[in-house]
Amino acid sequence: MSVGCVNPDFKDIKVYAFVGAAGTGKSQRAHFVADYLDADYIIDDGLVIRRAAIVAGRSAKAERNQVRAIRRAMFEFEDHRRAVMDFFRKAGECSVMVIATSEGMAERIIKKLEMPLPARIVHIEEVATPQEIARARKERQRKGQHVIPVSHVLVRKNFAGKMVGRLRVLWKTKAPYEGEKTIVRPPFSFYGDVHIEPEAIEQLVAHIASRIPHVGSGAVARVHSTVEDELCIDIDIRLSPGDKSIIAISELVRQKVARSVKYFSGLGVHNVNINVVGLVNL
Numbered sequence: 001m002s003v004g005c006v007n008p009d010f011k012d013i014k015v016y017a018f019v020g021a022a023g024t025g026k027s028q029r030a031h032f033v034a035d036y037l038d039a040d041y042i043i044d045d046g047l048v049i050r051r052a053a054i055v056a057g058r059s060a061k062a063e064r065n066q067v068r069a070i071r072r073a074m075f076e077f078e079d080h081r082r083a084v085m086d087f088f089r090k091a092g093e094c095s096v097m098v099i100a101t102s103e104g105m106a107e108r109i110i111k112k113l114e115m116p117l118p119a120r121i122v123h124i125e126e127v128a129t130p131q132e133i134a135r136a137r138k139e140r141q142r143k144g145q146h147v148i149p150v151s152h153v154l155v156r157k158n159f160a161g162k163m164v165g166r167l168r169v170l171w172k173t174k175a176p177y178e179g180e181k182t183i184v185r186p187p188f189s190f191y192g193d194v195h196i197e198p199e200a201i202e203q204l205v206a207h208i209a210s211r212i213p214h215v216g217s218g219a220v221a222r223v224h225s226t227v228e229d230e231l232c233i234d235i236d237i238r239l240s241p242g243d244k245s246i247i248a249i250s251e252l253v254r255q256k257v258a259r260s261v262k263y264f265s266g267l268g269v270h271n272v273n274i275n276v277v278g279l280v281n282l
Contacts, residue, residue: 007085007114012093015115017106019099020124025136026099029127037120039097043109046072048084056087067196067265074105075112077268085113196265198223205233208260214240214249216280230268233257238278250274 016037020026027044031052034042042049048056058080060073075081088094096115100106103121110117124133205221216238224232235257239249254272261269 006116009089010115013115014095015118016097017118017121018097019103022101023137024124024133025128026124033122034097040094041096044099057084205257208257209235209237209253212253214242230270232270233272236275236277238280239276240280
């Protein structure tokens with residue numbers, strides 16, 4: 001892993017990573033591995049977990065589309081990232097285990113949270129047999145179910161899909177929820193990569209704009225992204241003002257485009273610039 005910028009507040013945090021492909025049973029073994037590493041906290045899908053209780057963050061499985069879920073798990077929403085960082089500032093010296101689907105993903109999460117590089121990386125193959133991994137993959141593909149290393153009592157407000165069961169490990173502890181896991185079925189699949197071509201967003205924007213009253217057909221959109229992977233959208237439109245001013249119509253277009261793109265793509269919208277290039281009679 002390459003060296004990132006470590007926040008001075010986190011220099012005393014010891015970081016571990018638990019890595020394995022999606023659906024191989026990482027969350028099911030999370031408590032066992034964290035106990036083995038003596039990790040105080042688990043970071044999994046945007047949540048900070050301690051003894052099967054959610055102590056900070058928000059679950060990626062609370063999102064209703066895959067793009068937002070991935071961004072949530074990677075701490076790309078600033079308010080989410082800041083809240084988790086503030087939690088660890090207050091926690092002080094501790095140890096954290098980051099669960100990720102690859103070393104690259106673990107690195108990105110750790111860098112986003114400005115934490116030190118992991119002292120150790122544990123791969124799923126070290127704690128599960130090939131047969132167990134194959135069985136976990138088959139279950140994921142067949143049922144679309146996920147395990148969250150959190151008690152079912154604490155899951156409902158952090159999850160958008162269906163709760164379908166719960167598990168408990170064999171050992172007993174004094175902590176009320178430690179060792180509990182919840183089986184859930186998200187409203188979408190976490191399998192596969194997601195790639196949205198800029199042209200698809202541009203076509204969506206043009207379609208949305210053309211359906212707004214007083215806007216002529218043939219709107220042209222241009223899209224590019226910021227450093228934070230949010231969209232900057234420029235739209236060229238022709239208007240027929242009628243009983244509304246050009247400024248009022250342009251503001252309506254800006255608001256509807258921003259809302260619709262966020263809703264349909266799950267991507268953040270940094271700004272929408274409206275360019276009125278002409279007037280038409282509708």
